[in-house]
Amino acid sequence: xxxxxPGPSTRLRCGGCxxxxxxxxxxxxxxxxxxxxxxxxxxxxxxxEVKGEELESVSCRWCxxxxxxxxxxxxxxxxxxxxxxxxx
Numbered sequence: 001x002x003x004x005x006p007g008p009s010t011r012l013r014c015g016g017c018x019x020x021x022x023x024x025x026x027x028x029x030x031x032x033x034x035x036x037x038x039x040x041x042x043x044x045x046x047x048x049e050v051k052g053e054e055l056e057s058v059s060c061r062w063c064x065x066x067x068x069x070x071x072x073x074x075x076x077x078x079x080x081x082x083x084x085x086x087x088x
Contacts, residue, residue, distance in 0.1 A: 005055060006071050014060035015068035022061035023069070028054045 005025070006012055012023050034047040059066040 004071055005058075009074055010071050011074050012058065013070055013072045014063060014065060015070050016065040017060060017063040019060050019062045024057075024059045024061055026056040026058075028056060 011020065013020050014023075029050055030052040032049045032051060033045050035043045036046050037043045057066055058069045060069065
């Protein structure tokens, strides 16, 4: 499994089935939030500060594999997808 989540110029890809769009991501976040209550007792979270985050797992929603997930460049994955479509 990849040890990182994708950034602005990268994306996830399943090396097993080629999936580029559907992943189950499990992560633990520690946050501090500012909650604003109205007089009726309803609240809105107005600010959230992430204090820490741990990536636990990423698995492919299509084939279920968690051992073939990789972070690839966006253009690289687009080229691969186009190649797969032209091969069909």
